[in-house]
Amino acid sequence: MLEMSHRSKPVQGMIESAEEDIRKLAGIPDNYHILFLQGGASLQFSMVPMNLLTPDGKADHIVTGNFARLALQDAQKIGDIRVAGSTEERNFDRVPNQDELHLDPEADYVHFTGNNTIYGTEWPTEPDVGSVPLVADLSSNIFSKPIDVTRYGLIYAGAQKNLGAAGVTLVMIRDDLLSRSPESLPVMLNYNTHCKGHSAYNTPPVFSIYILGLVVKWLAEQGGLEHMELLNEDKARLLYDELDSSEFYRGHALPENRSRMNVTFRLPSPELETQFANESTAEGLVELKGHRSVGGIRASIYNAFPREGVEALVSFMKEFERTHG
Ligand SMILES: *Cc1c(COP(=O)(O)O)cnc(C)c1O
Numbered sequence: 001m002l003e004m005s006h007r008s009k010p011v012q013g014m015i016e017s018a019e020e021d022i023r024k025l026a027g028i029p030d031n032y033h034i035l036f037l038q039g040g041a042s043l044q045f046s047m048v049p050m051n052l053l054t055p056d057g058k059a060d061h062i063v064t065g066n067f068a069r070l071a072l073q074d075a076q077k078i079g080d081i082r083v084a085g086s087t088e089e090r091n092f093d094r095v096p097n098q099d100e101l102h103l104d105p106e107a108d109y110v111h112f113t114g115n116n117t118i119y120g121t122e123w124p125t126e127p128d129v130g131s132v133p134l135v136a137d138l139s140s141n142i143f144s145k146p147i148d149v150t151r152y153g154l155i156y157a158g159a160q161k162n163l164g165a166a167g168v169t170l171v172m173i174r175d176d177l178l179s180r181s182p183e184s185l186p187v188m189l190n191y192n193t194h195c196k197g198h199s200a201y202n203t204p205p206v207f208s209i210y211i212l213g214l215v216v217k218w219l220a221e222q223g224g225l226e227h228m229e230l231l232n233e234d235k236a237r238l239l240y241d242e243l244d245s246s247e248f249y250r251g252h253a254l255p256e257n258r259s260r261m262n263v264t265f266r267l268p269s270p271e272l273e274t275q276f277a278n279e280s281t282a283e284g285l286v287e288l289k290g291h292r293s294v295g296g297i298r299a300s301i302y303n304a305f306p307r308e309g310v311e312a313l314v315s316f317m318k319e320f321e322r323t324h325g
Pocket of ligand 1: 040
């Protein structure tokens with residue numbers, strides 16, 4: 001794959017099978033295009049408004065974390081974007097309730113972030129936005145459970161958390177939205193270019209798409225998205241049960257919006273948190289230091305993370321509490 005032209009039959013066939021496998025895995029209907037783009041989820045923060053805002057149109061964003069805020073900031077450079085809901089004043093310990101949203105029925109779309117990686121919160125279900133197209137950044141929880149794609153106008157996700165290696169961003173867009181893209185857009189920033197070019201208008205990230213295709217096959221072999229949901233709920237429950245049964249550890253996210261992908265928690269003092277991060281690293285439990293905006297500890301347990309790893313962390317937590325609590 002690394003040596004062949006992206007116009008060669010094997011590479012084109014590989015891209016087509018990755019797309020086919022995604023359709024089968026997640027039940028994506030034919031009126032959705034599946035695109036493999038570059039620029040990360042972060043490029044979608046501006047590409048979405050560039051393509052989906054109508055002339056003089058406006059859109060609603062729901063702000064539930066760091067990436068949601070970045071998406072808002074970039075979109076506001078493109079057009080009239082309002083905040084329809086935010087939990088920033090609570091340091092994003094949950095997502096808004098439906099009755100806290102101020103949605104504009106005339107909006108071109110509503111943007112939300114399905115899972116908030118840094119804060120460890122997740123939407124249990126999509127917000128209800130009526131007939132306004134729903135746009136979602138699902139970078140950190142895509143394909144961790146079944147998804148009803150027909151509820152969305154557009155979904156995007158950087159591949160590196162739940163779908164494989166960095167370098168490719170999965171975009172799924174309902175075809176009626178494609179007519180909104182203005183002719184004036186630079187060619188690479190127009191979704192239509194990539195639909196017409198079957199994700200190979202220019203050289204695509206062939207190797208990252210290849211890995212993504214393998215991951216999608218692996219997800220199907222595990223038993224599909226229904227089975228992934230059971231596995232992911234089971235893994236997350238092990239950690240949340242430990243938090244709930246302890247006075248020593250304190251979860252950041254409110255129970256009703258806890259993420260199954262990122263489990264965030266605090267210890268009684270910053271000194272103990274540093275000690276926890278250092279000692280766990282020495283035990284081979286790495287990358288547990290939380291993001292500075294929450295502090296504490298964050299365990300990221302994406303699709304590929306095994307139950308055994310979670311069990312090892314829970315044992316470490318018990319032992320750490322016994323010796324330092
Ligand atoms: C990681 C992440 C991003 C950033 O993705 P890039 O591909 O690095 O641009 C955006 N949104 C969410 C929800 C993420 O978890």
